[in-house]
Amino acid sequence: MNEDTVMMEQYLEDMLDEKSKTAFEERLHTDPELNERFSIFKTIYQQEKFSLRYGNEETTFLNTLKRVSAKKNSVIPLKTYWYYAAASVALIAMIYFVIQYQVHDKKTELYAFYAQHEEINLTQRGNNDTAILRAAVLFNSKKYDTALLLLKQHLSVQADDTEMELAAGICLLETNQFEEAMAKFEKIAAGSSLLRYNAVWYKALVCLKQGKKEACISSLKNIPETGYKYNEAQQLLKELK
């Protein structure tokens, strides 16, 4: 099968001599299975070629679509709004009680509830490095380990990009690389960036995911009233006591 895959690529790249090309085309006519596999391969090949050439534009385009299609742009009638607001409160209350009385693996339930990561938004950053654009799309699609590869590469040339460092920390957390994640969040939390309390919240989440209750509580208590996710921190503190 590997030989066939190689041949398919060589065929599409026009790298086969006439004899091999004719033989391959003959096989495509007589072997329906090969024909199917080739059709699928062609789609993959064409997408990769397209992305190599237009990937940056495509990523920018997708980012724009996400922005213009965001739900906050739609106008909801007031009556419907209150209905959904009430339904949301009821749902949150229901989740709260389900979590409260869950006997097993409470930390997993809590983590799933509280680990709601904001999407990376690059609109404030002006002209963007293409690697960052792709990292953002992958991160926002929750493809954390692939996003991490691109973020690490970016940080190797731009170590002072705190926003991307935080995103890398989140990727590490989501892929259970706790020590590395904690190191990133501690560095940001100890600094003077606007994201330092985001980092404190994430320190708490690292501990939460590992079931380190006391360490989690300690981090949560360090978030001031004006800090990132203060309300959620208070709610989580109540659940952990």
Add this chain to the structure above:
Amino acid sequence: MPHSDNKYIEGIRDNNEQLLKEIYLNFFGRIKAMILANGGNENDASDIFQEALLAVFRQTKHSSFTLECPLEAYLYIICKNRWISFRQSVYGSRVTFTDTFSSVIEQTLVDEAEQLGMQAGRHSLLKKKILQLEDGCRKILELSWNGIPLQKVAELLGTTYAYVRKRKTVCTGKLIESVRQSPEFAFLKW
């Protein structure tokens, strides 16, 4: 003869935010209604509409694409085709469909739009199957799918170009088999 909606094609090609907003404002509603009337939800409608716009975006890069019919009708056919083949893959070929919109446009344009709908479905299935591969294969194919050159993939994974090239061949073979075995495959007219 270009249609007056061709300005939207230029807007898609040039990533014009204002025109893209107009597209959502003017055309999303009808397509959402079609999907909701046929077993889908808001998220489905949102995803399908985005896929359709991406399909048109790709067209604008291939050749001097000119729209010769209303954009709404064009997008509607792309989305309808995409949604029908998805429903069929889940519920079988006899699934019924409620059409909420009709427009008289040339058959060649209908065929073209249906093809784009199929293509959107194929891409969606491929992306889904890439995610289901084991880690090593998934990373290589995901990065390649997103346009990262193989040399750079090798750097990112901390390995050699030769290794990644070999792995990619094997992984692509696995991906192809996975797609062929899937229930959706039959309905995507590959």
